[in-house]
Amino acid sequence: MATIAGSFPTDLSIGNNGRKIARTSNGDLYVVYSKNGKIFLAKSTDGGQSWTDEDKIQIAPDADGSLDQKEPSIAIDSQDNLHIVWQGKVGTSIVYQIRYQKYNSSLEKIEDLNLTNNSDFHQEIPVIVIDSNNNPHIIWARAENVVIIQPDIFRKIGIIYATKNENSWQIEEVSCGSERIIFSFNLAIDSQNNLHLVRQSSIRSGPSVSSVIAYQKYIVSWQPTQYLYAEASTFVSLAIDINKTLHIVWNDRRGISYKIHPFSSESFVWSNNYCETGIDNQVYCFYGDDDESQILLNFPDGGLHPVISLDFNNVAYLLWSKFSSLEQKKFIPFQRYPNSWLTPQVLEVENSQASQLYPNLLWSLTNQPKTGFAFIFYGGGELKFYGSQDLTW
Numbered sequence: 001m002a003t004i005a006g007s008f009p010t011d012l013s014i015g016n017n018g019r020k021i022a023r024t025s026n027g028d029l030y031v032v033y034s035k036n037g038k039i040f041l042a043k044s045t046d047g048g049q050s051w052t053d054e055d056k057i058q059i060a061p062d063a064d065g066s067l068d069q070k071e072p073s074i075a076i077d078s079q080d081n082l083h084i085v086w087q088g089k090v091g092t093s094i095v096y097q098i099r100y101q102k103y104n105s106s107l108e109k110i111e112d113l114n115l116t117n118n119s120d121f122h123q124e125i126p127v128i129v130i131d132s133n134n135n136p137h138i139i140w141a142r143a144e145n146v147v148i149i150q151p152d153i154f155r156k157i158g159i160i161y162a163t164k165n166e167n168s169w170q171i172e173e174v175s176c177g178s179e180r181i182i183f184s185f186n187l188a189i190d191s192q193n194n195l196h197l198v199r200q201s202s203i204r205s206g207p208s209v210s211s212v213i214a215y216q217k218y219i220v221s222w223q224p225t226q227y228l229y230a231e232a233s234t235f236v237s238l239a240i241d242i243n244k245t246l247h248i249v250w251n252d253r254r255g256i257s258y259k260i261h262p263f264s265s266e267s268f269v270w271s272n273n274y275c276e277t278g279i280d281n282q283v284y285c286f287y288g289d290d291d292e293s294q295i296l297l298n299f300p301d302g303g304l305h306p307v308i309s310l311d312f313n314n315v316a317y318l319l320w321s322k323f324s325s326l327e328q329k330k331f332i333p334f335q336r337y338p339n340s341w342l343t344p345q346v347l348e349v350e351n352s353q354a355s356q357l358y359p360n361l362l363w364s365l366t367n368q369p370k371t372g373f374a375f376i377f378y379g380g381g382e383l384k385f386y387g388s389q390d391l392t393w
Contacts, residue, residue, distance in 0.1 A: 018073030018127030037067035077134035080105040085126040156182040309363035317373040319359040354380030
């Protein structure tokens with residue numbers, strides 16, 4: 001484990017569950033993060049063992065930006081170009097815009113764009129992926145410029161999709177049907193360059209409002225939305241295995257929920273495979289259509305910020321933040337093999353008494369570990385890197 005950066009506030013809040021760590025073909029690691037209203041890029045050339053000050057690059061704000069830049073996401077293409085997006089205020093703008101930068105392998109900036117220019121709506125929490133033709137695909141939320149609940153929390157009312165083919169950008173709004181508010185989302189791309197978008201939102205049906213997990217696939221256009229009803233869920237995450245199966249996780253009042261879906265099928269049918277908290281405060285995972293259940297993990301206090309990744313052998317790794325009885329948060333990963341989960345394990349980390357927040361796993365279908373997992377997280381006012389003992393590339 002190694003420290004990437006320090007001096008983060010104890011009340012840190014991150015709303016973007018996009019990937020924030022990526023790896024080049026020669027093994028260099030890059031991490032994007034926000035601190036004090038600026039966006040930084042950190043680099044490690046030794047597999048994450050060290051992150052020197054000389055390798056931290058401030059990429060925002062520039063001369064045209066303000067000290068209000070946050071929520072970055074990163075992806076790397078097959079030529080080792082870095083693609084970075086984030087939300088930031090530009091010039092005299094009072095609303096957030098979506099910023100995009102592209103760097104070559106020598107960290108020379110080769111593209112710098114403000115993808116939005118709309119003074120009526122905030123544009124927030126962008127997530128980026130790269131296809132096999134090295135084209136970027138970006139999803140973000142369009143939010144009303146009306147403060148609700150607390151300052152800097154806005155009502156997200158739509159999803160915007162942007163992609164670049166050859167030399168031109170195309171931007172469109174994704175139809176979200178009767179969804180009223182978007183809370184979180186994530187994006188992944190498969191081996192055929194199809195996009196898979198999952199989001200947590202609310203929909204109105206008559207006088208009632210329901211919380212849902214929504215899924216959409218993009219082939220040549222966005223396909224109709226499919227809904228899975230859930231309980232007040234947040235922070236959805238997904239990964240795709242080499243057998244063309246989606247692995248989706250999120251947290252709700254029951255704990256951490258997990259779904260799989262073989263997206264190669266023409267019709268979308270959720271596998272009846274979910275987790276819920278029983279009266280004994282155990283989390284049960286249900287497989288198939290019978291009443292058999294499997295205790296997944298001891299989870300009496302709920303979980304936050306789940307994230308999932310896969311290695312080349314299709315072993316899935318799930319991490320999240322869990323409250324202990326003393327209000328300490330610990331990461332608890334557990335591995336998924338084709339038919340079962342292994343016993344959960346608490347990671348051994350330095351300063352384990354400090355709160356550990358917002359795990360973010362390194363994963364893309366074209367650059368995933370042969371074995372093991374790697375991720376970043378915040379703990380004790382520091383941004384840290386952790387690689388599992390069995391991590392190989």
